[in-house]
Amino acid sequence: MFKIGNVTVKNRVMTAPLAGISDNAFRAIMHEHGAGLTYTEMISDKGLMHGNKKTRLMLRIFPDEGPVALQLFGGNPLTLAEAVRIVEQESAADIIDLNLGCPVPKVVKGNGGASLMKDENLAADIVRAMVNATDKPITVKLRSGWDASNINAISLAKKLEAAGASAIAIHPRTRVQMYRGKADWSMIKAVVDAVDIPIIGNGDIRSPEDAKRMLDETGCAAVMIGRGAMGNPWLIRQTVSLLETGAYDQHVTLQERLTTIKSHANRLIENKGEKLALLQLRTHVPWYIKSLPHASSIRRLVTKVTNKTSLVTLLDDYFDQLKNEENL
Secondary structure (H helix, E strand, O other): OEEEOOEEEOOOEEEOOOOOOOOHHHHHHHHHOOOOEEEEEEEEHHHHHOOOHHHHHOOOOOOOOOOEEEEEEOOOHHHHHHHHHHHHHHOOOOEEEEEEOOOOHHHHHOOOHHHHHHOHHHHHHHHHHHHHOOOOOEEEEEEEEOOOOOEOHHHHHHHHHHOOOOEEEEEEEEOOOOOOOOOOHHHHHHHHHHOOOOEEEEOOOOOHHHHHHHHHHHOOOEEEEOHHHOOOOHHHHHHHHHHHHOOOOOOOOHHHHHHHHHHHHHHHHHHHOHHHHHHHHHHHHHHHHOOOOOHHHHHHHHOOOOOHHHHHHHHHHHHHHHHHHHHO
């Protein structure tokens, strides 16, 4: 258990903001499996200010979630402060996070995401404006720097702390690296040693042992798991168990896997409607079954599903087949 500003986080395991993934359904599943904190997808400050319907829907936080950090991106102190005020009025988010790490060209060209790491004073001004616009904790997610010649996470972290940030999450790759190469965990430790606010480590956590090693090697307050949790909420549960008890159950039953997929599907359909949910499940279902036999054939069949009933039938038949093979 630790605190981010005035928000108590029940454990040291959280999930990362993932564009197109970290919606209500995903977050609820992760909380069910023990996540102490989840993050929304990136939300545009300008999208909120212009009243974009799709963007405003991303503000929804449901009762079966929580706590949740809502992540904003943009490049202007005034517009981000206004976005914070909109979040105050329309969202149940517990924490508001500023994205300084997204490497995607569309975001970077708009002076958002990782591009802000090139202007430390502007980044600090933005955080200061956001802090002044709310009583909720303001946090930041950043990278090591723009490229190998501009590694500035330490100096930037100090300025963000002075500007009022309550915590910082760091993914220790540069913007130029994108998601390639190995995350340099020594940078997490360097930032931990440089500031007094909680530092959250992110990058290359694919097992509970990885998470424990990151905590031990860097001294960070918590770990943030991103792509490793896609289709694998059991990684969250296992990591929490390892950190709190020293052991964890590696086995995930077929029935538990099927129940979780159906739960995710039901939440998506309820929140987004059947048509959009089924499109998104073409991505989620393959992640859930990627380690199972015959997964490739099911991936192809999922793309042809047109309604919830046919999806459930497909899943039930597939898992019945697996259970029968398991009993042979």
